[in-house]
Amino acid sequence: MRHRILSTAISSNLSLVAIRDRSRQIGELFGLDNVQRTRFVTAVSEIARNAIQFAGGGTLTFLVGDATVADDSQCVVAEISDRGPGISNVEELLRESGRRQEASAGGVGIPGSRRMADGFFIHSEPGKGTTVTLEMFLPRGTARLSGRQLSERVDQLTRRKPQTPVEELEQQNREMMLTLEELRQKKADLEDADRRKNEFLAMLAHELRNPLAAISLSLELAEHGDRGHLERSIAVIGRQTALLSRMVNDLLDVSRITRGKVDLQTEVVGIAELVDGGVEMSMPELNRRGHEVVVECPDEPVFVRVDTARLKQVFNNIIHNAARYTLQPDTIQIRVVRADREVRVEVIDRGVGIEPDMLPRIFDLFTQAPTAIGRQDAGLGIGLTVVQRLVRDHGGSVEAFSDGVGTGTRIVITLPVVDPPATETTTVICPVNRAGAHRVLVVDDNRDSADALAALLEMHGYLCAVAYDGTAALQAAASFVPTVGIIDLGLPDMPGFDVAIALRKGCANASLTLVALSGYSGADYQNNASAAGFNQYFAKPLVIREFFSFLTTVGK
Template sequence: MSAPRPLPAPDFRRLFDATPSPSLVLAPDFTIVEVNRAYLTATHTTRDIVGRPVFEVLPDNPDDPSADGVRNLRRSLETAVASGRTDTMALQRYDLPSGDDGAFTERYWSFVNTPVLDPEGHVAHVIHRGEDVTEFVCQRRVGRARERAEGMEIDLFVRAREIREVNEQLRMVNLELDAAGRRSREEQRAKDRFIATLAHEVRNPLAAATAATELLSLDLSGGHPALSVLERQLATLARMSNDLLDGARAVTGRLELVRERADLRTVVDSTCADIRGLFAHENRTLDVRVPTEPVLVDGDRLRLAQVLTNLVSNALKYTLPGGHTTVRLTTERDEAVLRVQDDGIGFAPDQAAELFGVFMRAVPAGPRAPEGLGLGLSVARTLTELHDGTITAQSDGPGTGAVFTVRLPLPSSTTPELSLPKPPDHKRRELAILIAEDNADLAATYRTLLERHGHYVTTVHTGADALTATESQLFDVVLCDLGLPDLDGCTVARRIRSRPHGTKLRLIAVSGFTHPTDHARSRSAGFDAHLPKPLPLAELLELLDPVED
């Protein structure tokens, strides 16, 4: 008996090209390495897409602000590359370009991303497989005949079963990863909601306590030892509240910037002036050195000030009594360089990178650990990177102090030298002010503080009362909380603005919600300004200046 004839080796490229499921082979950086005919047919593309990034070939529809196909697919691909395991996506809308006129066609897909490992266990390629389920979705949407829908469901079920039979083990892993991913996303959303709500609720009593402290400082003209304690601890609570909000936004990538051409010297001077008083406690000192010439950067003044505040606060926490901190601003080649150096406890050199992690500290938590949440440096790093800059930490070891260095790019174009605004030369006049605030303690304290400065103040605690008050009496300024118990502050603002005299009032929103979307919402409702809680009296009086003669 003759030996059986050996079977020819399969041509895997031809097999891949003949696969009925639309498929791509991607490099780990998501560049298209190979594509099969089914994919080209489904997406109306040609083999010219090979060698191009997949998101360049298939971008989101720019005219659809809710389009999230690129973001969700990128997350799935990154998960597959990072874990070395298959990631299965839920039903996804991902519209396709339909021609040279920029139009897009609505499409729905079921995606599976499977990593291919090399002999060393590293991800060499990712097989991206998609099933176009648009017809099924459309049928379900318009309620077509039940028989056709059931037939499509059966067809999809058969296809899914065939895929599962190819590799049952991968399917089980996909299910486990998908369940874990859903739990993780739900837990993260719950944490975000909890942190934002907690920070908002903390701001109300914190604002009342801050205002009460300022009132005490007016009454106790000779000073009192307890006032400095209250001021330091309230400043710490305010910083922790901000860190809670910004820490959550940093983790979820929702921190945003409002860019302008800014002189870093004024940012450094004003920030250090605000925090210098805290260094007087236990004989610590703060030395600030800035150049004589402007140091211009394109950035968000408030966020840059927050970076410096977090670094200086960090130095203050880890510097022993009698210690010294130096803030130095210089320029090196095409960069602005900001250094914060202290002679505090320092840290092990190999710990430098870890300090910028979320909830990280230079010393373990314990009875002697400094106060704080361990979020300040993480937020500072995120803000610096949003400005296209870098931030590093350096220490020669415990007990040798530390240096934190921020480098920001200088703008390539030049602008005329900035001039500082001139202080107003007018005298303040007495204003009629309405305060709409449901926290009775905060409303009463602000009323007393403003009356001490010669203003006439009325307080109400609901949105309905605010509307009634502005009907019967014409005010110059309305300070309105956004979270009133009946009508929200934005509704109050819109109704006031709709009245004949509504444009003559100055409306100022005061709220613990400080996300950019909250600012945009209050601005669209008609507010002239949006201030965070707690609001120091000096900032409130400064804001009232523009409406005073």
């Protein structure tokens, strides 16, 4: 939906001064930055100049509302219409625009204006005139204006004194200086981001090769060594696989979060439970480093409304960092303090600390401070970005404090407090080990994964059948009659969704439980899995403890 702001006539070259002035005022009024305003003013005046030159004039209308070329975005719109001879070769002109863009950074008229606008649309018929629509995106998070607020802004525009040609020229010069400075800063920021990206890719290659090398050598040792070597090799493989899983999960999280694809499942929970969960998740690293954790909480319970799993992940990331960057065995303090309608959680270590110039950038993506720690402990520089985005999504804030290298670090998370949940009477059902009660069909085109999972299930007393594609799964189900089907969604001959639908229709066991298994964990995949008839969704790599816990609930 779009709201009209004002219209003005395009009559002569002299009117271009007023048009540039109005375009600039509208850009300022709706929050366009210096570069955007310059682009907007230039594009509007170039199309208006075309209307004067080829059609003898026209009409310029400004609007504000939803953008055409981006979902959930707002924009200011300039619509320039004329009743001239029209353009008979619009498509050819636009193709020429693309070729000119590759050859030159300049350009005026339609080709140049198309490059300057965030959205560009043109409609023209020979003998019936031309309409060009230019869109410039408003800053993300801009609140939608009510009718009254929009009227107030239009009143501000109409009360402004028009500029003279000399004032317009002076204004252009000032804007050009500001825009050039902003472009220089953006260029420097892009160069810095590119440098950090290259450093990150180098780190990622190193971080991935280290655990893979350890796994490869451990497999060699297990194959040729004695039983003692086998046990040590299995332990190494377990630790390194967990490390790889953590890195992959961090990469997926930061990708989803930066694209706004995280769906939060919120509930009211005690802050102490979240902190305890973060400590529990960090115990392997804490124990490996020989650290002790001391938690101080208020006597009265403090409740917050959050996605429990995500906030436990937040505290895990921070505690894990505190453990990793404290080189000698030490005590890590966690203080929980309530202040009115907020709760503050402080994680304090006496580790390597943070350099003063790095402190403001510590939450930036791919940022890594130089430390004396071995490269194997430096991480990927994305954990704190995940922390900051998740905490902000919950209406909170996160800050980092350090007096410099060697002085330790204090990370402070602040969240809004909510009222405690209503007391409910619940019936506690103790899980019963139902090993042997289920017939499990494992379907995965990765033969090693399928065979390994089936072997683990059989070790726990389940009867298993294995299929490596969808067709074989449907054939096996006819004779095996599973009670549980574990199906990879990315099969070579048909999607796992189709396998699930066919099993639901053709399986003799009406109480069949279907489990989706996939390397994708987005909400779309989970929704599609549910629509196809799956009862549960697990992302790879499968956390065996959680999976077996789920199996104990099947059939209850």
